[in-house]
Amino acid sequence: MTLRIHRADFSDPRLAAFLQAHLDELAPTAPPESRHALDLSGLRQPGVRLWVGEWDDGIAATGALAALGQEHEEVKSMRTDPRRRGSGVGRAMLRHLLGDAVSRGVRQVSLETGSTEFFAPARALYAGAGFVVCGPFGDYRDDPHSVYMTLTAASAGGAEYASFACEAGAEPRCQFQKSTARCPGRTACCDEVF
Known part of the structure; x- marks a missing residue:
């Protein structure tokens, strides 16, 4: 079996159900004012790539x-189906996101995740990719229910950060490609197979 990552089709009813399950799963983890997951309409906004x-x-x-x-973007709506957790699916998705960001010249990627034990695997995933804890960014404020993390080209050593474009996947499948991170025979792409 392989994981195929592609841009979202908002007309797919499976996507709406998957995202609603994400919101339902997160609801008991924090009070409403501390929940920052985007719903379907939020993910359709300009400047958001799902x-x-x-x-x-x-x-x-x-x-x-x-x-x-x-040159700064935020990871949003990271969710792995509970049946696939621990299989590397989340890591593959994160690498894909970082590869896309690098290919478009993004120099910093930040995120907000929960502070409770429920989110410990997510925090470990992000730390394993080089993210470090930071203060609130964007419109966020200090919140005991949140942990803020960031990854920059400088903190990742430049070449290591750019390597996410190479690690992200297989041969390019896009007709039009723009990449600032060059890899022998590969480039970050909108459609990859793992």
Whole structure:
């Protein structure tokens, strides 16, 4: 079995159900004012790019990038189907997001995640990719229910950060490609197979 990552099709009813399950799963983890997951309409906003990871015929993961500034984006709506957790699907989606960001010249990627034990696997995933804890960014404020993390080209050593474009996947499948991170025989792409 392989994971195929592609841009979201908002007309797919499976996507709406998957994202609603994400919101439902997060609801008991924090009070409403401390929940920052985007719903379907939020993910359709300009400046937000949503991907879906499919395994067989089902959605196994989602992940999005939301523009914060010219070279700064935020990871949003990272979710792995509970049946696929621990299988590397989340790591593959995160690498895809980072590869896309690098290919478009983004120099910093930040995120907000929960502070409770429920979110410990997510925090470990992000730390393993080089994210470090930081203060609130964008419109966020200090919140005991949130942990803020960031990854910059400088903190990742430049070449290592750019390597996410190479690690992200297989041969390019896009007709039009723009990449600032060059890899021998590969480039970050809108459609990858893992």
